Amino acid sequence: MTPAAAGFVVGIDIGGTGSRAAIAPLGGGPRFELAGPRVAVTADGSTAGELAHGLLAGLRAARPAEFAAVAGCGVGATGLASLVADPAALAASLRASLADSGAASGESGGRVGGPAPAVAVAIDAVTAHLGALGGESGAIVALGTGAIAFGSDGREIWHRVDGWGHLLGDRGGGAWIGRRALEAALLAHDGVDASGAALLAAARARFGEPASWPAQLYTRDDRAGVLAGFVPDVVALAADGDGAALAIVSAAGAEAARSAAAALVPGLAPRVAATGGLFGAGGALVERFRATLAELRPDAELRAPAGDPLDGALRLAERAARGELVARAPSLWLG
Known part of the structure; x- marks a missing residue:
């Protein structure tokens, strides 16, 4: 043929x-x-x-x-x-x-x-x-560099939640995690809150001295991707039990669940799929996502993504x- x-x-x-x-x-x-x-x-x-x-x-x-x-x-x-x-x-x-x-x-x-x-x-x-x-009815939440949730039946219902970019939203996404981790690192650097000391050390290893960070981020067209590049370090620290990193990663899971629940509007089948690279990290993010979604929508089936x-x-x-x-x-x- x-x-x-x-x-x-x-x-x-x-x-x-x-x-x-x-x-x-x-x-x-x-x-x-x-x-x-x-x-x-x-x-x-x-x-x-x-x-x-x-x-x-x-x-x-x-x-x-x-x-x-x-x-x-x-x-x-x-x-x-x-x-x-x-x-x-x-x-x-x-x-x-x-x-x-x-x-x-x-x-x-x-x-x-x-x-x-x-x-x-x-x-x-x-x-x-x-x-x-x-193509089935339900809602998804996608966590990659950004974050967005979407509920649809493929016909009449098309309901978007978040996806507002790394400055205004993308709650729970990679850039969101990276930005908050760098904020915690700078609080440790400034002597305001020492809980971010491990994040500061990891950020120094990846980006250099803090004084150079604004120039590395503010001048980049792909700054969201640069921020998300810090996520593997944050996830690793969270897995090792660092309190500041664990709090950020856990909060990301909660934010993703809130978006998913908001996308599951009336008229949709009560099913949710979580997709995107961040969910593959497992750990605290996924645990908090599951727990929060169960609280918000106990009727919803959490399904593994088909693709x-x-x-x-x-x-x-x-x-x-x-x-x-x-x-x-x-x-x-x-x-």
Whole structure:
């Protein structure tokens, strides 16, 4: 069977720690993946659009025949609703890029004269939900560099909680943990509260002397990712019983549970999936998350995620290819 006959979909996941893209057969099968840089936020907004186009170019170069036969593309990106000026225009530009590639690759079994691929771009919570719950009704909470919760039935209910970025929200996420850990470290450095002494030592080992920290963070477009880079040290100290680190990690779990409970609005099935790299750390964060969610929503089933946001982006691409989607701004836009 030729690539054009089989059909392919592209999924793209863009976050504060890094970005990924995959191309896979429509309907499932072995996939090819690429990794890319993390998103940055400049004075002009998010670099999510540049990253998406760059990942598409990488897939085109690595898998030209499959790329020419792409029927759908799904993109999930952090900050899409608030830091990208026109997500619908981004979807249209991605669709145009895919259409041009198909027309230029007719000799490889491409899509000459056929319809342009369908493109859907969504906030990262949508693809996290599709990956974790596979399209079922319920809520997810995703903890990575940022944090966001999302409740949906896949049809009428689309309810977002948090995802406001590392300055205004992202409660319980990696940047949130890193920032609070550095704040505790500076309190120890200033002689205000010695409980953060172990965090201060760990931060010195990673970032150097405290006087250099503002220049390392305030001038960076990817400062959320830099903050989240301190999380492994904080989690390790918490596991060793350091009180200050343990309090921060535990509070992150509680915040994630509060967001998940808020996303589980009436009309949704009482199920929650926790996804994102931070939950993989286990320990105090997960324990506090479970305990707090049980207090807030004792009726809710806590389910292990079926897949990750890249799986969700591929599922979004399949739905786009089959014409099953309707635009749902400010969560989902179609090209």
